[in-house]
Amino acid sequence: MALRLTIVALGLITFGSALSAQTPAAAPLAAPTGNAQRGKTLFETSLRCYACHGFDGQTGSPRLVPMARAEDVFLAYVRKPATQGMPSFVAIPEADLRDVYAYIRSIPQAAPNADSVPLLKGVLDRRAKAN
């Protein structure tokens, strides 16, 4: 098993938060130009972006939604990531990446508020009472 390597790599990937859309954009983003349906197929079955970011771009690390990067900034980043954990997608046609971007933008961008989820509210309350 190459799990020791795996742990190191996971750490690197976790640190690779540069793609994350956590930084708020200064201005509203322009509408995507690609085909979101085709982007979903690429995301899930060809480029397998889900491997690190989750099928909805929400459960992995870094999270892809809400996406705050403009389309061209996204393309430039994916081709030349600023982190070792992120694969460099230099060989992917530009149209494919635009489709992937369109798919990410099509995912509901907001997660529910934790206090509005009864199960999580229960955990939060129990933790708050613990000390």
Place this chain on the structure above:
Amino acid sequence: MRPNFQEAIVADKDDNAGNGSLDRRDFFKGAALGAAGLVVGGQSAAAEAPPIQPAPAVELPTLAHDLAYAMPAQASGPPPARAASQGRPASDFMVDVIKKIGFEYAAINPGSTFQGLHESLLNYGNNSAPELLTCLHEEAAVAMAHGYAKASGKPMLVIVHGTVGLLHSSMALFQAWADRVPVVVIVGHNRNPSGVINRPHSAQDMGLLVRSFVKYDDEATTLERFAESAMRAYRIAVTPPMGPVLLTVAAELQESLVNEVPRIPELTIPAPPQGDAAAVREAARMLVNAQTPLIQIAKLGRTPKAWDLLIELADALQAPVDVMGYSSWQKFPSWHPMYGTGGRGYTPDVTLGLEVTDMSVQARAARASGRKTISISAEYLFQGSNIHDFGRYSDVDLAIAADAEETLPSLIEEVRKQTTPERKGVIQARGKQVAAAHKELQLNSIRDARHGWDASPVSIPRIVAELAEQIANDDWAIVSGHQFTGDWQRRLLNHDKPYRYNGDCGGFGIGYDSPASVGGALAHKKFGRLPVAIVGDGDLNFSPGVIWTAAHHKIPLLFVIHNNRAYHAEVMIIQRMCGVRGRGNQNAHIGNVITDPNINYAQMAKAYGMYSEGPIENPKDLAGAYQRALAKVRAGEPALIDVISQPR
């Protein structure tokens, strides 16, 4: 000197006793002579060579023929019953020794090299203390013992077949070694084997096969030595630093008849070493006077006593406790105010490591910035290791070679003694800041579970949160590791008892979680606790037969399969490598994903006789599945839920 191949064949006269139509020795001799003749013929003048005659038809050895060697009794009718006057089976005495040590269970996969001991355990020992656990793979047997030892504080006995069984068990022995967990293994050894089946089960040096990762091994050649070696093996296994041990026992010795047996020695376990008083005093001085101390723990918690002692120390110092990562037993309450690393910006000026195997990174960083490190660990008493799990050289400022758990009382006493009223004020102020920072971080980390809350496949935090809700009123225990579930179980469940979590594998190889969880669950059974294991699909496939073992022995346990249909970490690794080399990502899944066809673990569990549900893809279906499966577990049965999960 070892005979060469042909000499060995000629010398093996017993092989042909009772054989039927073909004398195998003559067959091989004939073949050898024929070959020699061809060579000689090749060196002669071709003209002088007689014409080559077609070889006569020969009957090749059959399986029945080989079985006749391996089991001559079956081949020629039942063996005659032995008269009591001939003596008592020596393996009965071995059972007396095993019982005196106090093993509750012996995990086995059967093998003829321990048939004498096996029979004695059943008919002389009444299959009680130890009770045999039928395992479908020796790796599973040892991993069960690994999980059981951590949950119960007691080693389990494992008995394996000569060479083949031992080799099957080797990976799990390695994990126990790396995790510093005691397991006692007996391997049968046919020292004078006859027949092609038994010979490969014999070895010149049986222990050599696993010596890199057992703490002690010995071969018992007499009953007196068996008794002493068994006691010694157990003692060595449980003395810190703990580890697995191996005792090789000749089949001939097991099956011999004896009229007199030696005395069984008493089992004396040495008191674990405590830290030197002066060194402990100095450690306390450094910690009391630190501005931002940090306590780090790894293999701390041989007994539940360590849990309370560590809370005492953390409270006395108001110092954060970092339970570290996957290699740690994590014996500190997850919602305690001091659980964490101090919050953002908290840079420790003194770091205390308790049974932290490798403090080299902390020590180097501290030395580079004028900070200090202290290490209390039984690791310093290690005699040697072929495995590099001890890490790099740690040049800490103060190293104390001692069992940390045993040293904690004197360290706590010294800390209290040296805490002046002035320092007490500083310590209390720090504690308030640390507690507030931890609380905020932990509440935020719980809120993070909302991301992908309704996603399908199901998110890991959703899997854990739904579970937390269902077991909130149970006395639960997570008996699997958390290598592939992140830290969600510690975030969403209050680990407020030492048995809430059983730690990871130790050696970072998969195949541990599923069998170790069954072993852990077995340890909790007599306390009526509710064990839960969240294991990966990749892990379960290494020892799926453990499902049957849990069902057969009615070990209550909820298996939740985190089924992301891949060796998912490796998918990411290969994707990254594809990226580094700029060759596209299109092939990264090959060799890493477990799809086409998808495996249905609920059906697998049913095939093994376990209640199961799934595959579950919609998170809204989880609550009901948990309720039905947990009802089975609370009633004393194992159950399995197969959840199609997000990759990470």
